[in-house]
Amino acid sequence: MTTDQQISPVQDQALGLKLRRNSIIFGVIGLVIFGVAFGALAFLTARKAEAQGVKATAGKVLGIIGFIGGVIVLAIFMSSIK
Numbered sequence: 001m002t003t004d005q006q007i008s009p010v011q012d013q014a015l016g017l018k019l020r021r022n023s024i025i026f027g028v029i030g031l032v033i034f035g036v037a038f039g040a041l042a043f044l045t046a047r048k049a050e051a052q053g054v055k056a057t058a059g060k061v062l063g064i065i066g067f068i069g070g071v072i073v074l075a076i077f078m079s080s081i082k
Contacts (some may be wrong), residue, residue, distance in 0.1 A: 022080020
């Protein structure tokens with residue numbers, strides 16, 4: 001790996017903070033609309049943020065709640081179609 005390809009700890013931290021922010025945004029969107037898709041996206045983005053060394057608990061929690069809420073809404077919607 002050359003020095004151009006190496007990521008410094010400061011860049012690692014900045015990337016983690018951006019990922020944490022994005023996971024929270026995705027989680028809030030998942031609570032309102034498209035819970036299954038945005039909930040999963042929030043959870044995965046929070047995991048990436050934690051891989052960079054940044055705590056992203058809020059993104060994970062919002063992602064899980066959004067995903068479960070989306071599944072419940074889909075189940076109710078599908079049962080009412082029959």
